Amino acid sequence: MNINEYIQSGILELYVAGQLSEKENKEVYDLMLKHPEVLQEVLQIEAAFIKLSNSIAPEQPVAYSTIKAHLRNSNDKVIQLPKEKNRNWFTYTGWAAAVIVGAGLLWTLNQKQQLETEVTTINTEKEFLEIQIEDSKSKLAETKNLLNVIRDRNIIKVPLEGQAAYPDAYATVYWDENNDQIYLDLQGLPEPPEGKVYQVWSLLLDPLTPTSLGTIDDFMQDDNKIFKLDNANKSQAFGITLEPAGGSQSPTLEQLYTLGALASN
Amino acid sequence: MQLEYLVSQFQKKDEKAFEKLYNMYSQSMHGVIYNIVRDNEIAEEVMQDVFIKAWEKADSYNSSKGRFFTWLLNISRNAAIDKTRSKAFKKSSKNLNSDYFVDIIHSSDNLGSKTDAIGIKKFVDKLAEKCVKIIELLYFKGYTQKEASEELDMPIGTIKTRNRNCIQELRDSVL
Numbered sequence: 001m002n003i004n005e006y007i008q009s010g011i012l013e014l015y016v017a018g019q020l021s022e023k024e025n026k027e028v029y030d031l032m033l034k035h036p037e038v039l040q041e042v043l044q045i046e047a048a049f050i051k052l053s054n055s056i057a058p059e060q061p062v063a064y065s066t067i068k069a070h071l072r073n074s075n076d077k078v079i080q081l082p083k084e085k086n087r088n089w090f091t092y093t094g095w096a097a098a099v100i101v102g103a104g105l106l107w108t109l110n111q112k113q114q115l116e117t118e119v120t121t122i123n124t125e126k127e128f129l130e131i132q133i134e135d136s137k138s139k140l141a142e143t144k145n146l147l148n149v150i151r152d153r154n155i156i157k158v159p160l161e162g163q164a165a166y167p168d169a170y171a172t173v174y175w176d177e178n179n180d181q182i183y184l185d186l187q188g189l190p191e192p193p194e195g196k197v198y199q200v201w202s203l204l205l206d207p208l209t210p211t212s213l214g215t216i217d218d219f220m221q222d223d224n225k226i227f228k229l230d231n232a233n234k235s236q237a238f239g240i241t242l243e244p245a246g247g248s249q250s251p252t253l254e255q256l257y258t259l260g261a262l263a264s265n
Numbered sequence: 266m267q268l269e270y271l272v273s274q275f276q277k278k279d280e281k282a283f284e285k286l287y288n289m290y291s292q293s294m295h296g297v298i299y300n301i302v303r304d305n306e307i308a309e310e311v312m313q314d315v316f317i318k319a320w321e322k323a324d325s326y327n328s329s330k331g332r333f334f335t336w337l338l339n340i341s342r343n344a345a346i347d348k349t350r351s352k353a354f355k356k357s358s359k360n361l362n363s364d365y366f367v368d369i370i371h372s373s374d375n376l377g378s379k380t381d382a383i384g385i386k387k388f389v390d391k392l393a394e395k396c397v398k399i400i401e402l403l404y405f406k407g408y409t410q411k412e413a414s415e416e417l418d419m420p421i422g423t424i425k426t427r428n429r430n431c432i433q434e435l436r437d438s439v440l
Contacts (some may be wrong), residue, residue, distance in 0.1 A: 010429030017403045017428075018335040019410055029329045046334050048436040049404055050291075055385040056296035056369050058305045061312060064291075070317050154273045162309070 006031070007041050014192045015047045117198035127265050146226060149183055150174055158238055164191065165242070173238045180232040186216065187224045188256060191244060199243040202235040205261065210239070215247040237261035273332045276323045290334060294341040300366045300405050301345035302354070311348050315341045342407040360404055363400045368393065386439035396431035403428060 014020050016027045032039040149155060155174050162169040170188035175181075184200060192198055200213040213229045241248075242255040274282035293392045294315055299308035319326075319340060326336050348354055368391050398417055401409040403424075 008429070010425040013428050013432045014331060014403070014410065016335055018331060018339050018407065019403060020331075022330060025331050026329055029331075043333065044436055044440060045432055046332065048432060048440055050290070050334070051439040052366075052385065052388075052435060053296035053300075054399075055291040055407075056366050057292045057299050058299055058308070058369075059295075061295045063290040064287045065314055067316050070313065071283075071320055073334065078360060119401065177366070195398060 003031070003035050003037060007038065012038070012041050013045055016042060016049065038230075043045050052222055065263065143224075145225075146183065152176070154178055156262060158260045158262055160238060160240065162188075163256045163259050165255050166257045171258045171260075172242060173260070175231065177236070180230060182213070182229050182231045182238075184216070184227045184229065186219065186240075188225060189219075189225075189240070192219060194238035194258060195245050196242050197245050197247065198240050198257070199247045200229060201241065202231055202233040202240045203237040204234070205236045212247065212249075213238075215243065235262070267332070269328070271334050272326070272328065276326065276362075278323065279318075283320060286333070290337055291316065293334075294337060296366075297338060297341050297405055298345040300369060301342070302348055307348060308345075311344050312341070315344050318344070319364065336374070338404075339407065342405070365397050366405055367397050384439040388435055392431070392434070395427060396434065399431055399436075 007189070012028065015025065020028070028038070028042075032042060032153050057249070095170040150157075156177055158173040158175060160173065166189075168188075170192065172185040174182040174183040174185070176183070182200075186198070189198065198216040198219060200216065201212050203210050211233050213231055213233075216227055219225070219227075239251065239259040239262060241251040241253070242257060243252060271282045271285055275286055278415050291312060295308055295312045298311045298315070299305065302308050302311065304378075318422070319337060326333065367389050370385060395417070396428065399413065401418060402413045410421050413419075414424050418423070419427075
């Protein structure tokens with residue numbers, strides 16, 4: 001069979017119009033499967049007639065949803081409905097699973113971020129505690145050192161009594177003569193007023209000769225109020241006066257807070 | 266390929282496939298039906314019935330017996346002709362004179378807004394009267410070759426070749 005002649009014969013136009021016998025229809029169908037050009041020709045005839053008939057429709061056809069509503073009603077008789085339902089069930093289950101997995105992922109992510117924040121917080125706390133421990137350790141060492149100093153048999157303890165300027169005041173000097181150092185326990189002194197400092201004096205009594213050992217500039221900042229000063233003098237007594245910041249050349253006797261002499265004298 | 270798949274899905278009662286087919290063919294069927302009943306409301310109603318019917322008898326379609334489009338065309342023509350024979354329709358005394366589809370196109374005032382309007386107008390304007398009648402009978406009215414040859418007083422063989430030439434002209438205008 002010559003396919004071109006077959007196409008030219010006009011049989012395909014009748015095929016689309018629906019005017020062929022059953023036998024002829026089958027023949028065209030088989031040829032369409034075998035020869036793409038036959039199928040192509042049929043598609044073109046169809047498309048052309050669809051365009052022609054489209055232009056005759058006075059309006060756009062109603063939306064499919066209108067038809068669909070009717071299909072639902074007529075669907076009651078259709079046996080395949082459960083199959084459809086089944087598919088929907090699978091679809092919904094699939095979506096539900098996806099949603100659950102998604103929510104789970106979000107939850108896990110959130111959880112991870114929370115834990116990370118917690119770890120950071122805990123690390124900071126740990127560092128802070130380590131610093132505190134280090135602080136305590138050094139304070140303990142300091143205190144032990146002080147205790148050792150105080151207990152040392154070579155240490156000379158000189159209690160200083162309150163004087164006219166501040167009768168309630170008291171202080172103690174621990175003099176490590178061998179190392180030319182004194183430790184001052186100033187727990188019993190009031191806070192110095194703004195712009196004033198305590199100045200410590202080493203005294204010779206006959207004649208009365210004061211020698212400045214220095215000023216206590218960090219009185220307020222020190223916790224245990226124990227201060228270490230150098231003292232290479234042959235001291236006979238110690239006194240503490242309140243002086244203007246920076247200290248004075250000689251003690252202001254009206255502001256003598258505490259005074260004490262060595263026991264041996 | 267795509268169309269074959271849609272049709273086979275439609276036969277398995279896949280509504281999505283049916284929707285696509287509806288969107289492809291409903292306007293065309295509306296046109297065919299309107300050409301027979303000449304009333305838009307009735308045409309719309311019949312067209313909807315045709316597609317509902319198609320859905321219900323999806324099983325009865327067989328691709329080896331003809332095109333899906335042709336199957337729809339047959340249902341539409343029959344439904345429309347049935348409608349014109351109904352009592353209610355006859356009472357409304359529609360003016361069903363011997364107008365052809367071309368008259369609808371000529372008298373249509375909103376054709377300009379439709380796609381392919383220019384091609385269709387051009388085609389219709391130069392279409393020989395023989396072509397108008399052949400296309401009208403074979404496609405829109407569903408006449409057999411024999412019926413058409415009697416109606417047009419023309420040998421059957423001539424109907425076939427003339428129809429081929431007419432459709433060829435249509436394709437040249439709109440495709």
